[in-house]
Structures are given as structure tokens and as C-alpha cells.
Amino acid sequence: MMFPLRGLRGKVVGEASGKVLEIGVGTGMNFSRYGDIEILHGVEPDPFMLKRAQQRAREVDLTIELVDAGAEDLPWPDNYFDTVVATWVLCTIPEPARALEEMCRVTKPGGRLLYVEHTRSRGPSAQRMQDRLNPLWNRIAGGCNLNRNSVDLIRDSGYEELQVKACGSEDWTLLPVYRGTAIKPA
């Protein structure tokens, strides 16, 4: 991701604990940033990304199990994970509401979602620009949607106690970034 946002990975991922699921691991850029967790499971449907992630998984001192799967259909039982991690991924998942339903299903009651995501802009002119750019952006950025409101999607999911922190400027930006947590109700 963008250079000024690089430090965010460690801040988000470093809070994970216990049994962890990372959604859409990409090339595994988060792996070296986890702290003392029990195990990391990850899903990634893109074969090229998955291959690179598997290489990265071998380079870190962490038990990592990677699965070729999409977040809309997670191969784990209910209430399995202490933490679910999503970094810049809800923008790309074809069915994000269904993915969040699945993510919440596999989270233990009281378990946490940790996220950092870019979202729809706040101002109407920036929103119009996002809508105009999105078809091209989507093609060149691997299916990413510039104008998707990922934070609202989390707010409308089964997770509760949503915390949202703006990362950098919220105005006049086509790529406002937010990070935070949400909790599966007990």
C-alpha cells in the first residue's frame, strides 16, 4: 500500500491475539508484524498472491496456515477465532456484506475484528470523482472499489461496538483511510 500508510499495518496487526484469521492476505505483507499470537490462519483466493504469501509464511517465526478461499465462504466452524484481521481488503471482496457475515460467524463471542480500510469520501465532489474514476481504478487495482464505504459495511454487520479512527486527512481526499475495531456480541 501507499508509503505514508505503511506504519498502519503494524499498529493494526500488532493488536491481534490468540487464534487469528486474516482475510485476503495478499502477498503476506502483514505476517512479520504479528506479535505473540497462537496461530495465524489466512485466506487468499488469488493463486499468484497465495504463492507469494506461502513463501513469506516460511520466512517468519509464526505458525501460519493458508487456504485458497474467499471470505464469503470460510471453511471454519462458528465461534473459532479470537481475532479476525482485515487490511485493505473489504474494498476488493466481491460480496463484502456476505464476507462480513462469515467473518462474524467464525469469530468467538467477545472476539474482535481489527481493520484498516479506505472508504467512500466524505465530500460530494470527492464522491463524484470517486464514482467517475472507479471503473478504471477497479480494472487497474485488482478489483478494488474506490467508492465503497467499507466502514459502513462493518457498522451494518453482526459486529458491534465499532471504533473508527481516521488515519490522516478526511477532507479533499479520494482515499480516506480508517482503522479500528469491532466486537462480536457475547
Ligand SMILES: C[S@@+](CC[C@H](N)C(=O)[O-])C[C@H]1O[C@@H](n2cnc3c(N)ncnc32)[C@H](O)[C@@H]1O
Ligand atoms: C488490496 S489487496 C490487500 C492485500 C492484503 N490484505 C494487504 O493488506 O496487503 C486485496 C486482497 O483481497 C483479495 N481478495 C479478493 N477477493 C477476495 C475474497 N472474496 N475473499 C478474500 N480476499 C479476497 C485479493 O486477492 C487481494 O489479495
